[in-house]
Amino acid sequence: MKKIAVVAFGGNALLRGNEIGTIEQQEQHTLETCEKLVGLLRQGFELVITHGNGPQVGNILLRNEAGYNQFKIPKMPLDICVADSQGGIGYMIDRQMRNALSKTELSKNVIALITEVLVDISDPAFNNPTKPIGPYYLKEEAELLAKANNWVFKEDPRKRGWRKVVASPKPIDIINKQVVADLVEKGHIVIAAGGGGIPVYFHEDTKYLEAIEAVIDKDLASALLARAINADRFYIVTDVPKVFINFNKPNQKAVDHLTVDEAKKYFDEGEFPAGSMGPKILAAVDFVEHTGKEAVITREEDIEKEDCGTRIIKC
Amino acid sequence: MKKIAVVAFGGNALLRGNEIGTIEQQEQHTLETCEKLVGLLRQGFELVITHGNGPQVGNILLRNEAGYNQFKIPKMPLDICVADSQGGIGYMIDRQMRNALSKTELSKNVIALITEVLVDISDPAFNNPTKPIGPYYLKEEAELLAKANNWVFKEDPRKRGWRKVVASPKPIDIINKQVVADLVEKGHIVIAAGGGGIPVYFHEDTKYLEAIEAVIDKDLASALLARAINADRFYIVTDVPKVFINFNKPNQKAVDHLTVDEAKKYFDEGEFPAGSMGPKILAAVDFVEHTGKEAVITREEDIEKEDCGTRIIKC
Numbered sequence: 001m002k003k004i005a006v007v008a009f010g011g012n013a014l015l016r017g018n019e020i021g022t023i024e025q026q027e028q029h030t031l032e033t034c035e036k037l038v039g040l041l042r043q044g045f046e047l048v049i050t051h052g053n054g055p056q057v058g059n060i061l062l063r064n065e066a067g068y069n070q071f072k073i074p075k076m077p078l079d080i081c082v083a084d085s086q087g088g089i090g091y092m093i094d095r096q097m098r099n100a101l102s103k104t105e106l107s108k109n110v111i112a113l114i115t116e117v118l119v120d121i122s123d124p125a126f127n128n129p130t131k132p133i134g135p136y137y138l139k140e141e142a143e144l145l146a147k148a149n150n151w152v153f154k155e156d157p158r159k160r161g162w163r164k165v166v167a168s169p170k171p172i173d174i175i176n177k178q179v180v181a182d183l184v185e186k187g188h189i190v191i192a193a194g195g196g197g198i199p200v201y202f203h204e205d206t207k208y209l210e211a212i213e214a215v216i217d218k219d220l221a222s223a224l225l226a227r228a229i230n231a232d233r234f235y236i237v238t239d240v241p242k243v244f245i246n247f248n249k250p251n252q253k254a255v256d257h258l259t260v261d262e263a264k265k266y267f268d269e270g271e272f273p274a275g276s277m278g279p280k281i282l283a284a285v286d287f288v289e290h291t292g293k294e295a296v297i298t299r300e301e302d303i304e305k306e307d308c309g310t311r312i313i314k315c
Numbered sequence: 316m317k318k319i320a321v322v323a324f325g326g327n328a329l330l331r332g333n334e335i336g337t338i339e340q341q342e343q344h345t346l347e348t349c350e351k352l353v354g355l356l357r358q359g360f361e362l363v364i365t366h367g368n369g370p371q372v373g374n375i376l377l378r379n380e381a382g383y384n385q386f387k388i389p390k391m392p393l394d395i396c397v398a399d400s401q402g403g404i405g406y407m408i409d410r411q412m413r414n415a416l417s418k419t420e421l422s423k424n425v426i427a428l429i430t431e432v433l434v435d436i437s438d439p440a441f442n443n444p445t446k447p448i449g450p451y452y453l454k455e456e457a458e459l460l461a462k463a464n465n466w467v468f469k470e471d472p473r474k475r476g477w478r479k480v481v482a483s484p485k486p487i488d489i490i491n492k493q494v495v496a497d498l499v500e501k502g503h504i505v506i507a508a509g510g511g512g513i514p515v516y517f518h519e520d521t522k523y524l525e526a527i528e529a530v531i532d533k534d535l536a537s538a539l540l541a542r543a544i545n546a547d548r549f550y551i552v553t554d555v556p557k558v559f560i561n562f563n564k565p566n567q568k569a570v571d572h573l574t575v576d577e578a579k580k581y582f583d584e585g586e587f588p589a590g591s592m593g594p595k596i597l598a599a600v601d602f603v604e605h606t607g608k609e610a611v612i613t614r615e616e617d618i619e620k621e622d623c624g625t626r627i628i629k630c
Contacts, residue, residue, distance in 0.1 A: 022389045059388045060378075060399070066385035067378030071450075074337045074374075080403045084375070087402020088395045090429045091513055098490075099523040111494045112429035114405045135386075175413075179426045179503055186497050198406055208414040 004184055005045035007235040008222035008283075009033060013300060014089060015055040030092050032300075034100035039304020040235075041106055046184050048229065049093060050222040053085040053195030060084055061134040078133065078166065079198050079211040086114050086194035093191050109188040116175040117197030117221050119214060123169035130154075131168045131215040136161030167214045171197065171221045175209075177228035184229060196221040219283035227290050234287040234295040235309075236280045241299050243281070243310035245271055257311045260285050284312040319499055320360035322550040323537035323598075324348060328615060329404060330370040345407050347615075349415035354619020355550075356421055361499045363544065364408060365537040368400040368510030375399055376449040393448065393481065394513050394526040401429050401509035408506050424503040431490040432512030432536050434529060438484035445469075446483045446530040451476030482529045486512065486536045490524075492543035499544060511536040534598035542605050549602040549610040550624075551595045556614050558596070558625035560586055572626045575600050599627040 013033045015021040040047060060081045067073040076084075090112025097110045129152045137145065142153040142162035153162045174180070174193065183190045196216035200209045219236055226234040242254040245266060258266070263285050272278040277297075284295035298309025328348045330336040355362060375396045382388040391399075405427025412425045444467045452460065457468040457477035468477045489495070489508065498505045511531035515524045534551055541549040557569035560581060573581070578600050587593040592612075599610035613624025 020387075020389055023392055023395065059382065062386050062388055063375075063378035063382030066381035066388075067374065070381035070384060071377050072335075073377055073381075074335055076403070077338055080338065080406070083402040083406035084399035085402065087398040087400065087405070087429055088391070090402070091395070091398035091431065094429060095431060095515065095524050095526070099521075102522050102524075109491060109494050111491050114402055114409060114427035114429070116406070116410060176424060176426055179424050179498065179501075182501050182503075183494065183497070186494075188494055188497075200410065206414075207417050209410050209417075211410070 002046050002184070003044050004048065004229060004231040005040050005233045005235060006048045006050065006222055006226035006229070006231045007037065007040070007237060007303070008050045008219055009237045009300075010052045010054075010239075012055070012239065013051065013237060014092065021055060021059065026092060027096065030096040031099060034093065034097040036300055036303050037097070038100055038104055038106070041108070042304075043306070045233070046187065047189045048180060048184060048225065048231070049097075049189065049191045050193040050218060050225065051089055051093065051191070051195070052218045053082065053089055056089055057081055057085040057195060058133070065135055077211060078213045078215075079200075082195050082198045083114055086112070086198070089194055090114075090191045097189060110191070111183060111188055112191040113176060113179065115193045115197045116200045116209070117171045117193065117216050117224075118173040118175060119169040119199045119201050119212065119216065120172055121201040121212065123167070125167040125169040126214070129165040129167045131166050132156070132163040133166055133215065134164050136163055138162070168217055169199065169214050171216050171224045174221070174225045174228050175200070177225065180225065181229045193218070193221045193225050217279050217283070219279050220286065223283040223287040226287050231291075232293055234284065234293070235303060236284060236295065236297045237300050237303065238277075238280060238297060239299055241302060241309065243277060243297050247271070247277070255310050257313060259313055259315050260288050261315070263312055281312075288312050288314055317361050317499070318359050318548075319363065319544060319546045320355050320548045320550060321363045321365065321537055321541035321544070321546045322352065322355070322552060322618070323365045323534055324552045324615075325367045325369075325554075327370070327554065328366065328552060329407065336370060336374065341407060342411065345411040346414060349408065349412040351615055351618050352412070353415055353419055353421070356423070357619075358621070360548070361502065362504045363495060363499060363540065363546070364412075364504065364506045365508040365533060365540065366404055366408065366506070366510070367533045368397065368404055371404055372396055372400040372510060373448075380450055392526060393528045393530075394515070397510050397513045398429055401427070401513070404509055405429075405506045412504060425506070426498060426503055427506040428491060428494065430508045430512045431515045431524070432486045432508065432531050432539075433488040433490060434484040434514045434516050434527065434531065435487055436516040436527065438482070440482040440484040441529070444480040444482045446481050447471070447478040448481055448530065449479050451478055453477070483532055484514065484529050486531050486539045489536070489540045489543050490515070492540065495540065496544045508533070508536045508540050532594050532598070534594050535601065538598040538602040541602050546606075547608055549599065549608070550618060551599060551610065551612045552615050552618065553592070553595060553612060554614055556617055556624065558592060558612050562586070562592070570625050572628060574628055574630050575603050576630070578627055596627075603627050603629055
């Protein structure tokens, strides 16, 4: 029996927030990330890699704006921009994973897939868009754009301007889960569900899969993929070594284990903020509750250590 | 035994040269293209779809320029732009192929792969770059850029300005041919080798796969993929119904069959121009010579007809 690990990286594993994100920086970070994953292969895991795309799709959206402004090139909608980012990031991980493997005795194919993720068009999230995308606008510009296009804008919490916000609906199915399962079964390393996947919905009248402007949380999409392919372990990679209770307070405490019930209790008590640890805890709980297997929240540097990070367990 | 067809579309199958290329136009063309492919499924073929990316990667390169000019977003190199285009186009074909299938009783997974293609860094093509990419420049700008970056520029034949040209090396291996073969074996429809693939080469010192600025002919890459997965038929889709001899002359003649020897003779006599039918003939000949199977050059509207287009046969 094959042991399968799904590893969810943030977009920051490739492009750091404090860098401008040249190709050299991205390639170097990607190679380092992939070298760490060799440790999981040595533990006998088949690997599925998922990744964020925040900084990359942000840049693609800005180029879209600028390309229209300077050359009148038609702007592409968000679904195409996410698909583009899956292509570019998937390729980068694919090639650097091969390069990391080339320094070992391990021989594996690596393949990046374009992944659509089904959402429910009646998801209540569509009534309350929260995910900022694209450029910053002045208040007056935002108001005009909102009116003209029926868009929603919110002010940036750090007061850098106003940004369009889109819904973040719950992922309900990974369109190509069977393909991922088939490739893992063959022993290939699979890169999938980049940026939480390209959101699509089933149109009741046309019976077509249609695009919808939204952003799916990448950790939730990764948890769903991990469940769908019967993964044995689900890693969520972040930039802290463990989950903390009382984070950034004098009595902060790193935890080695959390049961699903403990994780839910702390979540309800507001221990995990919405923009950072919150979605990771929810994704880990989702996986563990449905599978009884273990989820691990850890940082990249530690992933190859057997007892790394915080383990979320059934009970 | 499964029968496999590889079908190579031009980027124009999705985005027509005489249109500005809105997303609505591209989605509609893609759906029509996919509906035609259902005919090949009904003939019992497993399908691998390859595609061009000329108009799309052209737009991505211009957005790259404009994004740097307006927002100082780092420009991405050509390999990332090609990977992005594989993502966006692959996704569009994937979703519309599913939609085309939804009107039939056929049930198939469809999957778009990011594909790297190996080239030889000592390919003589690198000494004679021919493929124009990116924006048009004034002669003076082109000269400055050429000097500063060691780039080569050529004047556009239609005098629209000067463009950077890159090499078009021969594809020598499809990096993920085994993955394509595994997926076809499982009965999935595979989209691969978009835009001729992302060119990579093997670096003798680092032993790494490295990126290289080049454009691989998509028909040659498709022929190589068709050979690698033991395809039974190789379709090259263009905008004329058949191959013509004496094309655009009073004595022009559409041909139903060409043997490899005839095709080579006509090619040597200059019947097939470099920018259009030439590479298609070479790709068809390459496939037929190596496999003994049949290649078909046809237009999209006819592809489902059993006797469509011009058949290139061994003898």
